[in-house]
Amino acid sequence: MAQMTRSTDLDGLIALGTARARSRRQSLTPLRTQVLAVLAAQSRPLGAYDIQRALSASKHMSPISIYRSLEFLMEIGLVHRLATQSAYVLLKRPPAENETLLCLVCRSCGEVDEVSSPAVGQTLGSTLAAASFTPASRLMEVEGDCSDCRRRMSLSHPG
Amino acid sequence: MAQMTRSTDLDGLIALGTARARSRRQSLTPLRTQVLAVLAAQSRPLGAYDIQRALSASKHMSPISIYRSLEFLMEIGLVHRLATQSAYVLLKRPPAENETLLCLVCRSCGEVDEVSSPAVGQTLGSTLAAASFTPASRLMEVEGDCSDCRRRMSLSHPG
């Protein structure tokens, strides 16, 4: 499962991206689509320079071009930058308005699990309101160990 | 208030750091103390190179020395790296075991507010447990706008 790609959803993703771009009077250009496709082919976050290498096989790309495409894909809500990893992930589902998403990043295997949590959204909302703080996004990152890796670790360090 | 320093707590901080270091059979060396002091003199996060500049006034310091001290201060729980800022903050209170802390980082003024939230801790704990995910830390970062900056923004862009 860890190596599973998500290319099956690519057409749908492109359609969604096109629509979202259009509603902003922008467009999902070939370059942006390529970056999206590279991210869609992975189940883990990729660094900007990983994406550059992937694309440079077919055409020379400067880092800035990658960063610009990533910025756009983030603006339309399809991609998120994982600050703890300095890496970029495709969001599996387009997060709904006011939906609170948790990105569970395994520090061992690097896999990212996305979890929607209305309960955390609720308590977080109250806490932020009490602090008069307006969050820029409803997506939070949690680093830790996934169940698979924890199991592996307990096997290699028993008892 | 934004410029307020926290040098008054420095002695207590050093005592705490010394104790925590000692319990790990390590020590709060002069270098580490200096880095701690620089962070304690600011109410906002500082980049590693900001700290380097602050210390290089008295003595030349290589980046790696700063990073090593920061790593140590993080290990003993006095300092946290804000991934979204690539910057380091002194934690105001030593976070208790299992306490969930939110770091509210204002993207406009850069100030950081630390909020303890048992309610978020509770819901987050349940959510993570349901996902079989073990968090590496109980500290989460939220980027957004603080109340002061929001007020300023609404004044300059009325109605």
Add this chain to the structure above:
DNA sequence: ACATGTTATGTTATAGTGTAACACATGATT
């Protein structure tokens, strides 16, 4: 068609963040 404005990309250079690798020093323990 033409001028204009906006969107998107190209190009070059550079800034900012973080580590590897190895040497050396210091202090504790046996």
Add this chain to the structure above:
DNA sequence: AATCATGTGTTACACTATAACATAACATGT
């Protein structure tokens, strides 16, 4: 003294990200 872990110095380098400016491509109104 020998040894081991801890801590720092030094050099060099890798990785991440953006500035500044030029050009292209496309829509829109006249």
